Amino acid sequence: MPKSRGNDLTFGFLGSTLALALCVGAFGCRNQPDSQSRASGKDHVPRQLSPLEQKVGRLLNYPAEALRNRSEGTVVVRVVVEGGRATSTEVIESSSHAVLDHAVLEALGKVTLSPADEGTNIIRMEFRLWH
DSSP states (O other), X not given: OOOOOSSOOEXXXXXXXXXXEEEETTTOOTTSOOHHHHHHTOOOOOOOOOHHHHHHHHHOOOOHHHHHTTOOEXXXXXXXXXXXXXXXXXXXXXXXXXXXXXXXXXXXXXXXXXXXXXXXXXXXXXXXXXX
């Protein structure tokens, strides 16, 4: 299963289906219309990712278990950064899939923080499969 970093793609083979996994903040998902846009037929306007979302995204992988189970969802996390480290993380909106929530928290634990990240940050990571 090829994997890469940054604004990149993870390919997963699910049976005979090739699934392209994209994550906002991690791999992009910036070109996928959200459910409101899909329902209304409006064109999707990509949102600007925060510097912290970009950092987390470079370390985030689509979990193999989530690929096998075709799990998708959005994880919203509150991160408090003080003194160059995350002093508090809280999932404020779960994806309804613990494996996806955990993947975001795990990536947050690995990210190198900077003074620009100080304070309370809300990050949003989306996991979507493209077939």
